[in-house]
Amino acid sequence: MMSQPLWLLAELTYRCPLQCPYCSNPLEFAGGRFRNELGTEDWCRVFREAKALGVLQLGLSGGEPLLRADLEQLVAAAHEVGLYSSLITSAYRLTKDRLAALRRAGLDHVQISVQAADEELSNYIAGTASYRDKLAAYRWTKELGFPLTVNVVLHRKNLHQVRDLILLAESLGAERIELANTQFYGWAFHNRDALMPTRAQLDEGWRVVQEERARLGTKLEIVWVLPDYHERYPKPCMGGWARSYMTVTPAGEVWPCHAAGRITTLKFANVREHPLEWIWHHSDAFTAFRGDAWMPEPCRSCPRKTVDFGGCRCQAFLIAGDAGVTDPVCSLSPHRHLVDDAVAEVERTAAVDAGEWLYRAAPNSRALAAKG
Amino acid sequence: MTSPAPDAATVRVAPKARLQWDEVRQRHVLLYPEGLVALNETGADILAMCDGTHTLAGIVTSLQQRYGVEGVQQDVTGFLEALAAKGLILFERG
Numbered sequence: 001m002m003s004q005p006l007w008l009l010a011e012l013t014y015r016c017p018l019q020c021p022y023c024s025n026p027l028e029f030a031g032g033r034f035r036n037e038l039g040t041e042d043w044c045r046v047f048r049e050a051k052a053l054g055v056l057q058l059g060l061s062g063g064e065p066l067l068r069a070d071l072e073q074l075v076a077a078a079h080e081v082g083l084y085s086s087l088i089t090s091a092y093r094l095t096k097d098r099l100a101a102l103r104r105a106g107l108d109h110v111q112i113s114v115q116a117a118d119e120e121l122s123n124y125i126a127g128t129a130s131y132r133d134k135l136a137a138y139r140w141t142k143e144l145g146f147p148l149t150v151n152v153v154l155h156r157k158n159l160h161q162v163r164d165l166i167l168l169a170e171s172l173g174a175e176r177i178e179l180a181n182t183q184f185y186g187w188a189f190h191n192r193d194a195l196m197p198t199r200a201q202l203d204e205g206w207r208v209v210q211e212e213r214a215r216l217g218t219k220l221e222i223v224w225v226l227p228d229y230h231e232r233y234p235k236p237c238m239g240g241w242a243r244s245y246m247t248v249t250p251a252g253e254v255w256p257c258h259a260a261g262r263i264t265t266l267k268f269a270n271v272r273e274h275p276l277e278w279i280w281h282h283s284d285a286f287t288a289f290r291g292d293a294w295m296p297e298p299c300r301s302c303p304r305k306t307v308d309f310g311g312c313r314c315q316a317f318l319i320a321g322d323a324g325v326t327d328p329v330c331s332l333s334p335h336r337h338l339v340d341d342a343v344a345e346v347e348r349t350a351a352v353d354a355g356e357w358l359y360r361a362a363p364n365s366r367a368l369a370a371k372g
Numbered sequence: 373m374t375s376p377a378p379d380a381a382t383v384r385v386a387p388k389a390r391l392q393w394d395e396v397r398q399r400h401v402l403l404y405p406e407g408l409v410a411l412n413e414t415g416a417d418i419l420a421m422c423d424g425t426h427t428l429a430g431i432v433t434s435l436q437q438r439y440g441v442e443g444v445q446q447d448v449t450g451f452l453e454a455l456a457a458k459g460l461i462l463f464e465r466g
């Protein structure tokens with residue numbers, strides 16, 4: 001039977017007041033490919049078509065979705081068709097009134113990021129003074145009765161704060177904290193050397209997570225997203241390519257995951273030109289790696305291929321230069337040495353090198369695009 | 373920590389979760405932040421009664437009548453306790 005999508009990530013805009021160096025948005029987000037944002041009507045149609053196709057879970061993301069003046073309308077449209085909606089936001093300049101309006105419109109869940117446990121480090125990593133807005137928004141989220149997820153992307157500069165971050169989420173009354181070790185796509189791939197943690201940092205972080213899970217039980221769900229460069233096998237990326245997930249970008253391109261747009265060998269269809277159903281079933285990007293017919297060795301004859309689906313196509317493209325090979329993170333991949341080299345380089349230099357990163361900002365995006 | 377389900381407590385779907393009919397797959401689902409539980413008919417019947425007015429014992433009785441069976445107490449309790457462990461069901465003492 002043909003698969004049906006369950007998840008839709010709606011990237012409403014790539015504009016964002018924050019500048020996180022690990023941002024998964026495309027490096028060239030400021031360029032023409034992404035600037036012509038879909039209008040309210042387009043998005044409402046996308047939500048209807050997604051629901052008819054089987055989608056139940058909707059992430060409203062970006063960039064910063066709050067920058068869309070029609071966000072309340074979009075939430076109402078999603079609610080009307082019966083999508084369970086999550087707002088994924090930095091909460092910068094969010095007011096209690098707006099949050100209340102979103103609640104009335106039918107928003108189901110709020111996920112607010114924080115960059116570190118204390119104000120100084122959080123603002124430094126975000127590149128924008130945003131910590132106080134976040135703390136205020138966390139409180140309003142709870143006051144208004146939303147379920148709350150605290151989201152933190154972990155890397156070399158904040159992994160020492162795992163316990164403090166969990167304590168922060170606990171004190172806020174959050175339901176979940178997502179401790180997401182940096183996945184190296186978009187800006188994170190560009191800034192990989194400055195962001196990648198050491199093995200010792202990861203081991204310590206994981207130890208604390210287990211301790212805190214035992215202490216907190218069901219009071220606070222602690223999600224630990226694995227740092228896949230340090231694993232033996234890849235993650236089952238997106239639960240398998242084009243099996244249950246899709247991303248619609250600000251200008252209407254549809255991607256099988258939020259990093260896929262970087263793969264230059266695929267053609268991406270646009271909701272302005274095609275119905276979502278056709279895109280899901282027939283477009284080049286979705287059919288290219290659906291199922292396992294595309295798999296080369298060592299995946300083809302590997303018993304794990306129904307578990308991890310050969311790993312991540314974007315990672316294969318970024319690291320090995322070919323989206324159609326085994327994820328280089330896999331210890332069985334002929335390209336694994338490229339990952340080992342990157343990890344070893346960090347182990348060798350992390351102690352002495354502070355590691356410079358490039359902030360995710362429009363001028364930097366344009367400068368990178370100009371360099372080609 | 374999850375408390376064992378007391379018979380006298382009323383049962384309610386947690387505010388963060390939503391019971392819904394999935395037209396495309398022709399089944400009920402319980403939706404919650406970043407996840408869902410697919411339900412069979414019995415599961416959906418049980419959750420439909422988790423509205424804050426029924427007790428666990430009441431749900432068991434009602435199910436046994438509806439399906440004409442006996443001894444579902446353990447299954448129902450197990451089903452609800454598993455959901456309670458995920459914070460999707462709340463037991464409220466009357």
Ligand code: SF4
Nearest residue numbers: 016018019020023063
């Ligand atoms: S990761 Fe940071 S910079 Fe990127 S969209 Fe989110 S808040 Fe903005």
Ligand code: SF4
Nearest residue numbers: 299302304305310330
């Ligand atoms: S060879 Fe392929 S299927 Fe096997 S573990 Fe590695 S990535 Fe997964």
